[in-house]
Amino acid sequence: MKPTGLPLYVMMMIGICFLSYGHSTAFGLAMVEVRNLANAVATFQYEYGEYPAPANWFEELTGGEKALINVRKKVYVDPVEKTDPWGSEYQYALLDTGSVKLPMIYSLGRDKISKTFGHDPDDISSWREEQIPLAYYRPPLFTTKRIVVGTLFCIGYGFLLLYLRAKRMK
Secondary structure: OOOOOHHHHHHHHHHHHHHOOHHHHHHHHHHHHHHHHHHHHHHHHHHHOOOOOHHHHHHHHHOOOOOOOOOOOOOOOOHHHHEOOOOOEOEEEEEEOOOOEEEEEEEOOOOOOOOOOOOOOOOEEOOOOOOOOHHHHOOOOOOHHHHHHHHHHHHHHHHHHHHHHHHHHO
């Protein structure tokens, strides 16, 4: 059987597509974790009649030693969820409108900076219905790095095909 260029092309496309999913997976995970934290805060407020204080909110949700309101040490959220996929701690604040307090939970996003307390283009927050378009977290398909990696992969695969063909002709 004579090797063709089709397997080479297919392998290159699979490699390029595989390289494009890192940020989108982190984005999805952060969205889920922010929503989990928001649900945990809402459940906490329902059971205790007040929201956890911003100073020790995570201790309250995990039933830690420094919990002041959560005296039963009930665990509302897994302690692993303290940091987002980019390594920054999730942020929590209580917005006091005068008559009502609203919890605000957000991730700093992949740049690890928030200049607007959760309203930056890459921040992932509990109060926004429409989150950042996935395109922000998925870089363009054909970047220089992907083209170089894809080309090197194709060259290596080409040499493998040549080697196998030479070995078979012996």
